[in-house]
Amino acid sequence: xxxxxxxxxxxxxxxxxxxxxxxxxxxxxxxxxxxxxxxxxxxxxxxxxxxxxxxxxxxxxxxxxxxxxxxxxxxxxxxxxxxxxxxxxxxxxxxxxxxxxxxxxxxxxxxxxxxxxxxxxxxxxxxxxxxxxxxxxxxxxxxxxxxxxxxxxxxxxxxxxxxxxxxxxxxxxxxxxxxxxxxxxxxxxxxxxxxxxxxxxxxxxxxxxxxxxxxxxxxxxxxxxxxxxxxxxxxxxxxxxxxxxxxxxxxxxxxxxxxxxxxxxxxxxxxxxxxxxxxxxxxxxxxxxxxxxxxxxxxxxxxxxxxxxxxxxxxxxxxxxxxxxxxxxxxxxxxxxxxxxxxxxxxxxxxxxxx
Numbered sequence: 001x002x003x004x005x006x007x008x009x010x011x012x013x014x015x016x017x018x019x020x021x022x023x024x025x026x027x028x029x030x031x032x033x034x035x036x037x038x039x040x041x042x043x044x045x046x047x048x049x050x051x052x053x054x055x056x057x058x059x060x061x062x063x064x065x066x067x068x069x070x071x072x073x074x075x076x077x078x079x080x081x082x083x084x085x086x087x088x089x090x091x092x093x094x095x096x097x098x099x100x101x102x103x104x105x106x107x108x109x110x111x112x113x114x115x116x117x118x119x120x121x122x123x124x125x126x127x128x129x130x131x132x133x134x135x136x137x138x139x140x141x142x143x144x145x146x147x148x149x150x151x152x153x154x155x156x157x158x159x160x161x162x163x164x165x166x167x168x169x170x171x172x173x174x175x176x177x178x179x180x181x182x183x184x185x186x187x188x189x190x191x192x193x194x195x196x197x198x199x200x201x202x203x204x205x206x207x208x209x210x211x212x213x214x215x216x217x218x219x220x221x222x223x224x225x226x227x228x229x230x231x232x233x234x235x236x237x238x239x240x241x242x243x244x245x246x247x248x249x250x251x252x253x254x255x256x257x258x259x260x261x262x263x264x265x266x267x268x269x270x271x272x273x274x275x276x277x278x279x280x281x282x283x284x285x286x287x288x289x290x291x292x293x294x295x296x297x298x299x300x301x302x303x304x305x306x307x308x309x310x311x312x313x314x315x316x317x318x319x320x321x322x323x324x325x326x327x328x329x330x331x332x333x334x335x336x337x338x339x340x341x342x343x344x345x346x347x348x349x350x351x352x353x354x355x
Contacts, residue, residue: 008256009256009257011252011256012252012253012255012256012257013253013257013261013265013304015249015250015252015253015256016249016250016253016257016261016262016265017265017268018246018249019246019247019249019250019253020265020266020268020269020272021268021272022241022242022245022246022249023242023246023269023272023273024268024269024270024271024272024273024274024275024276025238025241025242025272025273025276026238026241026242026246026273027273027274027276027277028276028277028280029041029045029234029238029242031277031280032230032234032280033221033230033231033234034218035218035219036218036219036220036221036227036231037213037216037217037218037219037220038091038216038218039209039210039212039213039216040213040218040220040221040231041231041234041235041238042084042087042206042209042213043206043207043209043210043213044221044231044232044235045206045235045238045239045242045243046083046084046199046202046203046205046206046239046243047203047206047235047239048235048236048238048239048240048243049199049202049203049239049243049244050199050200050202050203050204050206052196052199052239052240052244053195053196053197053198053199053200053203053244054196054200056192056193056195056196057193057196057197057200060190060192060193060196063190063192063193064193064197067185067193067194067197071181071184071185072197074177074181075181075194075197075198075201076197076198076200076201076204077201078174078177078178078181078198078201079197079198079199079200079201079202079203079204079205080201080202080204080205081170081173081174082170082171082173082174082175082178082198082202083174083198083201083202083205083206083243084202084205084206084208084209085167085170085205086167086170086171086174087167088209089163089164089166089167089170090102090106090163090164090167092163093105093159093160093161093163093164093167094160096156096157096159096160096163097156097157097159097160097161097163097164102160102163102164102167105161105164105165105167105168106140106164106167106168106270107136107137107140107141107267107270108165108168109168109171109172109175109263109266109267110133110136110137110140110263110264110265110266110267111133111136111137111263112168112169112172112263113172113175113176113259113262113263113266114129114133114259114260114263114264114303115129115133115263116172116176116259117176117258117259117260117262117263118260121258121259121260124260124306124307128306129260129303129306131299131302132264132299132300132302132303132306133264133299133303134299135295135296135298135299135302136264136267136295136296136299136300136303138292138295139267139291139292139293139294139295139296139297139298139299140267140270140292140296141292142288142291142292142295143270143274143288143289143292143293143296171266175254175259175262175263175266176259178198178250178251178254179254179255179259179262182194182251182254182255183254183255191248191251191252192248194251195244195247195248195251198247199243199244199247202243253265258307260303260307261303261304261307263303264299264300264303264304265300265303265304267296267299267300268296268297268300270296271293271296271297274289274293275293
């Protein structure tokens with residue numbers, strides 16, 4: 001067997017990168033519709049996402065029946081926690097402690113996902129995760145450390161830190177539980193059905209943000225025809241690209257990659273978001289933005305390389321174990337039975353009750 005990455009792994013990695021790029025695109029939303037209250041944007045975006053999801057479920061009624069009530073409720077709650085819960089907690093963190101603090105805390109997401117996933121899947125020895133995680137964390141801190149440090153006078157740093165950490169936990173929970181759920185429900189429900197159920201959950205929860213939209217700062221998108229037209233176009237773009245397509249690609253990756261790899265890849269969301277904003281602002285990156293982004297990319301590539309090596313047999317460096325056949329045909333045991341060096345997506349998992 002060569003050291004070349006399996007096709008399934010390559011497809012999963014490309015899908016994960018595409019998802020993070022589309023999520024990074026959504027970072028443009030608040031600036032694009034300013035000074036409209038951002039909560040209106042959230043409700044509008046997920047209203048479009050919800051309508052799309054209803055249309056898909058109407059066309060895939062058989063898949064919805066096969067999904068079952070239990071898994072349907074699981075997908076709905078993932079939409080609530082992963083989309084609305086994360087965004088609301090992050091917004092409250094920014095209000096309490098400042099936008100720089102909230103943005104910097106999102107650097108915990110790759111770390112939380114990677115550590116939690118490796119604790120359950122045992123893909124890599126812990127010492128091998130130190131370098132890629134450190135590179136990604138340093139890169140994200142460097143990018144945010146170069147931003148202007150501003151905070152309102154009545155801000156509460158402690159509350160900002162707590163809310164920001166809870167936001168990171170919410171998104172990390174979505175990444176890990178979504179992957180576990182997808183591996184349990186397939187092939188009963190297709191990717192489109194699962195994505196649509198998540199969309200319905202996000203839409204339903206977004207309706208609770210309407211009071212915040214009406215009472216928050218910023219004008220309504222209905223103030224004039226020009227503002228409304230631009231607002232609706234951005235709602236559709238964010239829903240189609242940043243919600244539907246991004247979730248669809250992420251679900252593809254979730255079926256093919258261990259979350260240990262997907263954790264570092266999440267760090268690319270910040271890089272893509274910064275790149276889109278640079279294009280939007282029409283300027284070159286600062287020193288901190290450039291080298292911080294390069295550190296994140298290096299950490300993602302290193303994590304991917306280490307995982308690929310961990311799943312490529314190396315007879316010259318890996319001693320045989322009692323579970324492996326000493327010679328071809330000597331025992332008749334499969335190389336992918338429990339206890340052997342099988343790919344992480346099919347081995348190394350705890351029973352459902354231990355997750």
